[in-house]
Amino acid sequence: MHEVSIALNVLDIAIDNCRKSGYDRIESIRLKIGRAAGIMPDALVFAFDAVKTDTLAEKATIIIDHAPVGGSCNTCKKNFVSEETYVLCCPECGSNSFRINSGRELEIIDIEVV
Numbered sequence: 001m002h003e004v005s006i007a008l009n010v011l012d013i014a015i016d017n018c019r020k021s022g023y024d025r026i027e028s029i030r031l032k033i034g035r036a037a038g039i040m041p042d043a044l045v046f047a048f049d050a051v052k053t054d055t056l057a058e059k060a061t062i063i064i065d066h067a068p069v070g071g072s073c074n075t076c077k078k079n080f081v082s083e084e085t086y087v088l089c090c091p092e093c094g095s096n097s098f099r100i101n102s103g104r105e106l107e108i109i110d111i112e113v114v
């Protein structure tokens with residue numbers, strides 16, 4: 001379950017940021033996860049709840065913003081955005097020759113500390 005290593009990573013970064021800015025508790029962490037990132041949000045929240053115990057983030061909640069998948073079609077040359085996890089063909093023309101440009105990201109957008 002690679003969500004555990006992601007959760008640990010996020011936790012490390014959040015704690016580091018919190019300490020550096022001189023605070024000692026993390027309220028919430030906002031993440032942006034692309035629909036095509038291959039991360040199950042529920043599993044990530046579950047993993048985070050498990051690893052945050054006895055850390056500065058013990059009371060922290062994870063807020064997830066989902067980023068849609070964006071791509072551009074090689075056939076009709078249009079750009080498209082999809083809320084699907086797996087884009088199998090261009091939503092505009094049905095071609096299966098396209099490029100995915102976004103939607104694989106995992107970013108920490110905001111860390112709220114007190």
Ligand SMILES: [Zn+2]
Nearest residue numbers: 073076090093
């Ligand atoms: Zn197309």
